[in-house]
Amino acid sequence: MPIESGNRRRTPAEPLPVRRKTSYGSAGRASRALSFSVAVRQVFGSGFGTGFWLAAGWLLLVAACALFATVLPVRDPLDPVIVNRLNAPFTSNWLGADGLGRDMLSRLVHGARVSVVISLTAVSIGMLIGGSLGILAGYFRGRFERALMAVLDVILAFPWLVLLLALVAFIGQSLMAISLAIGLLWIPAYARVARANTLSVVQREYVLAARAMGASTLRILLREVLPNVILPVLAYGLVAMGLVVIVESALAFLGLSVEAPQPTWGGMIAEGKRHLAIAPHVALVPSITMFLTVLSLNYVGDRLRSRFEVKESNL
Amino acid sequence: MTDSQHQTQQVPLLRVEELTVRLRGEAGIVHAVSDVSFQLQRGQTLGIVGESGSGKSVMARALMGLLPRRATHLMEGSVSLAVDGRVLELLKLSEREFRTLRGPRLAMVFQDPMTALNPVLTLGVQIAEPLQLHLGLNKAQAMARALELLTQVGIPDPEGRLRQYPHQLSGGMRQRVVIAIALACDPQVLLADEPTTALDVTVQRQVLDLLLALQRERQMGMVLITHDLGVVANRADHIAVMYAGRIVEYAPTSRLFSSMRHPYTEALFKSVPRLSDPSHTRLHAIPGRPPQLIDPAPGCAFAPRCPNAQQRCRRETPALAQIGDQHLHACFYPIGSKEVGA
Numbered sequence: 001m002p003i004e005s006g007n008r009r010r011t012p013a014e015p016l017p018v019r020r021k022t023s024y025g026s027a028g029r030a031s032r033a034l035s036f037s038v039a040v041r042q043v044f045g046s047g048f049g050t051g052f053w054l055a056a057g058w059l060l061l062v063a064a065c066a067l068f069a070t071v072l073p074v075r076d077p078l079d080p081v082i083v084n085r086l087n088a089p090f091t092s093n094w095l096g097a098d099g100l101g102r103d104m105l106s107r108l109v110h111g112a113r114v115s116v117v118i119s120l121t122a123v124s125i126g127m128l129i130g131g132s133l134g135i136l137a138g139y140f141r142g143r144f145e146r147a148l149m150a151v152l153d154v155i156l157a158f159p160w161l162v163l164l165l166a167l168v169a170f171i172g173q174s175l176m177a178i179s180l181a182i183g184l185l186w187i188p189a190y191a192r193v194a195r196a197n198t199l200s201v202v203q204r205e206y207v208l209a210a211r212a213m214g215a216s217t218l219r220i221l222l223r224e225v226l227p228n229v230i231l232p233v234l235a236y237g238l239v240a241m242g243l244v245v246i247v248e249s250a251l252a253f254l255g256l257s258v259e260a261p262q263p264t265w266g267g268m269i270a271e272g273k274r275h276l277a278i279a280p281h282v283a284l285v286p287s288i289t290m291f292l293t294v295l296s297l298n299y300v301g302d303r304l305r306s307r308f309e310v311k312e313s314n315l
Numbered sequence: 316m317t318d319s320q321h322q323t324q325q326v327p328l329l330r331v332e333e334l335t336v337r338l339r340g341e342a343g344i345v346h347a348v349s350d351v352s353f354q355l356q357r358g359q360t361l362g363i364v365g366e367s368g369s370g371k372s373v374m375a376r377a378l379m380g381l382l383p384r385r386a387t388h389l390m391e392g393s394v395s396l397a398v399d400g401r402v403l404e405l406l407k408l409s410e411r412e413f414r415t416l417r418g419p420r421l422a423m424v425f426q427d428p429m430t431a432l433n434p435v436l437t438l439g440v441q442i443a444e445p446l447q448l449h450l451g452l453n454k455a456q457a458m459a460r461a462l463e464l465l466t467q468v469g470i471p472d473p474e475g476r477l478r479q480y481p482h483q484l485s486g487g488m489r490q491r492v493v494i495a496i497a498l499a500c501d502p503q504v505l506l507a508d509e510p511t512t513a514l515d516v517t518v519q520r521q522v523l524d525l526l527l528a529l530q531r532e533r534q535m536g537m538v539l540i541t542h543d544l545g546v547v548a549n550r551a552d553h554i555a556v557m558y559a560g561r562i563v564e565y566a567p568t569s570r571l572f573s574s575m576r577h578p579y580t581e582a583l584f585k586s587v588p589r590l591s592d593p594s595h596t597r598l599h600a601i602p603g604r605p606p607q608l609i610d611p612a613p614g615c616a617f618a619p620r621c622p623n624a625q626q627r628c629r630r631e632t633p634a635l636a637q638i639g640d641q642h643l644h645a646c647f648y649p650i651g652s653k654e655v656g657a
Contacts (some may be wrong), residue, residue: 109482140383142385164571204430205427205431206427206430206431206433206434207426207431208381208425209425209431209432209493209496211381211417211422212379212381212416212417212418212422212423212425212497213417213418213444213445213446213448213487213496213497213499213500214414214416214417214418214419214448214449215414215445215448216442217412219448223433223436223444224433227433227435228433228435228437315357
């Protein structure tokens with residue numbers, strides 16, 4: 001077909017430069033003459049700032065640790081070396097050793113696995129179930145919406161830790177069980193975000209226009225509503241992951257997360273509690289790691305959200 | 316002319332009879348459309364004129380079956396559409412049956428091109444989708460047709476535009492795309508609900524002329540809804556003036572402008588500023604506001620704002636009466652009648 005060839009000709013040349021140009025303009029920083037920063041921006045896009053990239057870098061590092069924990073050149077996280085007991089950081093153990101003489105760095109790296117898996121799974125569960133419910137409620141309104149919102153309000157009002165304890169007692173302490181339990185806890189929040197965004201999208205004329213062209217309800221939900229709701233919902237995901245990391249470690253601190261000896265950050269902090277007076281680093285090192293991770297998640301999530309937020313002017 | 320065409324007794328393309336729509340509002344039942352009747356022939360344009368809140372858009376949506384069922388308190392009357400020699404009663408169709416008509420039979424152009432296009436889909440996809448859905452074209456065929464449509468609505472560089480997103484186009488261009496989408500499946504009836512209200516004056520004219528040219532070329536029946544008499548003046552074959560959900564005057568365009576009878580039509584006409592007026596001429600405004608349509612008071616809805624209103628107007632609602640060839644109005648004391656004087 002003639003259009004096809006026309007499109008292909010255009011693809012590499014036109015759309016990309018146009019987009020870059022406008023994003024420079026809006027950031028208003030194009031005047032900076034440093035060719036290096038210009039080059040960096042051409043690769044990464046502009047306007048995010050150094051803090052964003054530091055935070056994103058940290059998250060990448062954590063993700064890499066989780067992914068490659070078994071092949072990284074760290075010691076065995078479960079191997080107690082009694083002579084290293086409560087070693088301070090920067091001795092024979094880079095980040096010190098815990099009360100049983102296990103290497104903290106190695107335990108952090110392996111603990112990252114738990115945090116990453118649980119936060120990803122839990123947020124996905126919440127996003128999938130809560131998001132779908134929220135979109136349906138926002139689109140169909142009526143009795144379904146009222147019933148759903150009432151149920152969600154009840155769940156939100158219930159003390160989450162108690163709910164979590166009950167769930168964990170019921171479905172067990174495996175990695176998947178914990179993810180599922182925390183994921184269920186996220187359904188109400190996601191349903192609300194998705195519903196609120198759906199409500200504003202449904203009022204737009206293009207939804208009515210799609211109906212006026214004979215689109216079915218399913219098609220409208222999938223083609224008109226979902227693509228416009230998914231970005232704000234996804235952007236909320238990173239912030240939610242930060243909270244999941246904290247929730248998981250709270251469970252671990254109570255000894256109710258993934259069972260020992262599997263290292264988790266929360267479990268490490270709980271362990272360090274006993275040695276706080278003589279070896280504070282045992283609790284501090286995992287605390288700082290967690291702090292940095294959650295901070296990065298929030299920071300990156302916030303930045304992405306403000307960038308992808310559906311603005312009136314873009315519609 | 317149009318009159319002689321009209322007299323050849325053909326089945327009208329769209330016939331609306333005593334359409335009445337009541338909506339559930341927060342404060343009560345809204346009498347949005349009352350007893351509206353009109354006919355539309357193939358290749359004709361009907362202009363529907365009235366202030367905001369006169370029920371024009373609700374009527375258009377009712378014709379398209381787009382009013383939310385939850386909010387519809389009552390929908391009465393009859394809307395029949397001639398389809399391939401058969402006559403379909405639209406108000407009796409199920410949602411599923413109605414859906415197959417939207418696009419290939421009935422289509423609608425919306426008021427605000429800024430929100431009528433999905434911001435996350437390319438224009439090509441948005442034009443091609445109804446084609447794939449209704450005409451069963453494959454993607455390549457649909458895209459080829461989309462390209463054709465964009466060319467027809469006068470968009471420069473249509474190939475490039477196919478891959479663009481709505482925010483990359485100006486308002487006028489977007490409205491052209493909205494028109495292209497509406498025309499994609501070759502509808503028999505096109506409802507244009509204030510298609511140019513959101514556009515610049517200079518662009519307005521271009522878009523209206525485009526709509527009219529396409530309507531003539533395809534011999535569609537078109538309902539052109541507007542609040543501006545000037546918009547329909549030399550574009551519509553017939554004009555229906557709506558006030559408070561009712562048609563108050565209906566006539567062939569030339570006849571309406573030469574001998575309008577309803578005081579509301581005259582008031583609308585006078586409120587169009589004219590270039591020929593000397594500068595600093597006071598702009599004519601209609602005093603007061605359109606009535607609220609929740610629990611309307613008895614009597615003519617225009618009476619409180621009408622210069623000719625008398626006792627009777629506040630008690631009885633005037634019916635739409637024929638006063639000449641295809642000229643109807645609903646007024647006890649129309650312009651030029653004895654009781655009012657000149």
